[in-house]
Amino acid sequence: MPAKLLIVVPCFNEEASLPALLPLLLSLKLPEGYQTEVAVVNDCSKDSTANIAQKHAVTLINLPVNLGIGGAVQSGLIYAQNNGFDLAVQVDGDGQHPPAELVKLLNAYEQTRANLVIGSRFIDKEGFQSSFTRRLGIGYFHWLNKLFTGQNIVDSTSGFRLFDANAIALAAQYYPDEYPEPESLVLFARKGLKIYETPVIMAHRQGGQTSIRNFTSLYYCIKVTLAMVFASIRKNR
Amino acid sequence: MARIQIITILVSFSFLFYIARLIIKGKLREEYSIVWLICTIILIIFSFWREGLDVMSNLFGVFVPANLVFTACIFVVLVYLLHLSVVSSKLQRQNKQLAQELALLKQQMNKADKNIDPKKTE
Numbered sequence: 214m215p216a217k218l219l220i221v222v223p224c225f226n227e228e229a230s231l232p233a234l235l236p237l238l239l240s241l242k243l244p245e246g247y248q249t250e251v252a253v254v255n256d257c258s259k260d261s262t263a264n265i266a267q268k269h270a271v272t273l274i275n276l277p278v279n280l281g282i283g284g285a286v287q288s289g290l291i292y293a294q295n296n297g298f299d300l301a302v303q304v305d306g307d308g309q310h311p312p313a314e315l316v317k318l319l320n321a322y323e324q325t326r327a328n329l330v331i332g333s334r335f336i337d338k339e340g341f342q343s344s345f346t347r348r349l350g351i352g353y354f355h356w357l358n359k360l361f362t363g364q365n366i367v368d369s370t371s372g373f374r375l376f377d378a379n380a381i382a383l384a385a386q387y388y389p390d391e392y393p394e395p396e397s398l399v400l401f402a403r404k405g406l407k408i409y410e411t412p413v414i415m416a417h418r419q420g421g422q423t424s425i426r427n428f429t430s431l432y433y434c435i436k437v438t439l440a441m442v443f444a445s446i447r448k449n450r
Numbered sequence: 451m452a453r454i455q456i457i458t459i460l461v462s463f464s465f466l467f468y469i470a471r472l473i474i475k476g477k478l479r480e481e482y483s484i485v486w487l488i489c490t491i492i493l494i495i496f497s498f499w500r501e502g503l504d505v506m507s508n509l510f511g512v513f514v515p516a517n518l519v520f521t522a523c524i525f526v527v528l529v530y531l532l533h534l535s536v537v538s539s540k541l542q543r544q545n546k547q548l549a550q551e552l553a554l555l556k557q558q559m560n561k562a563d564k565n566i567d568p569k570k571t572e
């Protein structure tokens with residue numbers, strides 16, 4: 214029986230990058246034994262994101278209010294859980310996660326059978342490396358993650374992730390709304406999930422705006438630090 | 451009875467009446483009205499009992515009675531604000547769950563529609 218893989222594409226105002234991204238995802242050549250479905254989660258976009266998605270053979274989940282990236286990804290994961298998917302992968306709608314790199318995540322999963330496979334920008338110094346301040350922040354979160362999860366995860370802010378059924382079930386139950394990536398790692402690690410990181414090459418954003426802009430980066434640091442501290446001491450929900 | 455006493459008693463009672471009206475009309479839920487009712491009742495007690503403030507100040511060891519009033523008020527306001535933050539966090543969580551459920555249901559409905567009538571696109 215082929216493994217069912219759901220490609221979750223969270224989108225907020227991504228009309229610029231979606232027309233290029235969706236055909237790539239739909240024509241993706243994956244290793245034998247995978248049956249894929251693409252789910253576009255439209256996080257209440259103000260532009261024509263929903264119309265563009267409708268023209269392609271994808272599942273469209275239209276959120277009635279804007280939930281933020283975490284809420285959008287979680288909606289896709291709940292869909293995966295309800296429909297019995299074995300695997301789910303997050304591919305951002307802005308095109309910074311090249312679909313071809315997905316194969317690397319699947320290969321890493323087949324080799325390690327980890328519950329969560331993270332596509333990392335930093336293990337190999339290749340491709341888009343983002344700005345200095347962003348790297349500084351990522352270095353800080355690397356250290357924080359080591360402190361709270363006991364695991365050496367270099368790129369804890371990467372959203373390019375492959376969830377297995379266990380990780381899907383956990384994330385469907387609780388996934389942070391804003392800036393979910395580092396905090397969710399603490400939760401996964403506490404539940405004893407196996408996390409594996411594999412190098413991928415990421416692209417520059419093809420359009421839209423990043424969810425982390427300069428004037429909010431301090432807030433980002435404080436919020437994520439707090440969330441990680443409390444995620445690590447909170448009793449399991 | 452001093453003039454200020456009459457004023458505070460009148461104001462307190464009209465406040466109490468207004469809270470009651472809000473509850474009756476269903477604009478204020480009972481669980482959020484408790485704190486308002488308690489505060490108003492305390493105001494009414496101290497409006498009638500003039501020496502009460504001095505007695506309380508002596509009890510707590512506060513030299514200027516007005517300081518006791520301000521401290522108590524600010525404390526109550528802070529606690530109530532925290533309570534409101536808790537309430538809004540809960541509402542946000544429930545709102546998110548509802549939005550997700552609704553989006554997934556709509557997706558299912560659209561899919562069922564398409565299965566019945568393949569020509570329909572929406």
